[in-house]
Amino acid sequence: MTVSNGWFYWAMLSAIFAALTAIFAKIGIQGVDSDLATLIRTAIIMVVLAAFIAYAGKWSSPWQLSPKTWLFLVLSGLATGASWVCYFRALKLGPASQVAPVDKFSLVLVAVFAFAFLGERPSLRDWAGIAMVGGGVLVLALKR
Template sequence: MLSSTTWFYWAFLSAVFAALTAIFAKIGIQGVDSDLATLIRTAIILLVLIAFVGYADKWRNPFELSARTWLFLSLSALATGASWVCYFRALQIGEASKVAPVDKFSVVLVAIFAFTFLGERPTFQEWAGISMIAGGVLLLAFRA
């Protein structure tokens, strides 16, 4: 059984890998069009996920999924693709130490969207933390 804090470790690992993504991408896109770099990255991710799903025996016929699941996974995929294209373009022309914090403004937007569309109700303490993240993004992105 998973503990109630297991999500934190996965989220922390996500942050570590996201940080490495910025560094590796900044190095990797030198002299390469950012859209081509995004395509290469996506193809590699696809191959790795195919191997992972197969190895972990998690394959399920995707055509058995509901139309609602397909709709929202499709929208998520389109948003992910748009995010990656924008992120790589920003990395190509900006400093990683400025691009990454602005990209992490998504944390603030997720809280606002979750409040608006999912009915989540962060506490005052959580809103304070979200506000600090927003302030931190501004301080890091627009430093002198």
């Protein structure tokens, strides 16, 4: 497997942290409203990111960004917020071992949306892997 530009390592770290997110959240939302838990999580993320940006010297004025950038960052933020609210509610109601993989159906949707809207063209091999993820989600979602 050839991996360039280090994206794969960052993606793997993302997957590890996402897995930990599910486990920590499932434990943390016991006895707490899932929406309140999402708000607390979001506040912590804001503090951590602000500290990271300040420490790394990456701060620049967000007011200098283009209107298009603002539009899509706002839309991304709204989608993220909706995703987190839904995810925490699902974790509150279901087992993390089923909720997290079903949440990852987003992989299938990203591939379809990237094909339709971004002009990306995954290979046949890529589509086979994406289809397997979709099949795995169906297996998890079907009642036993």
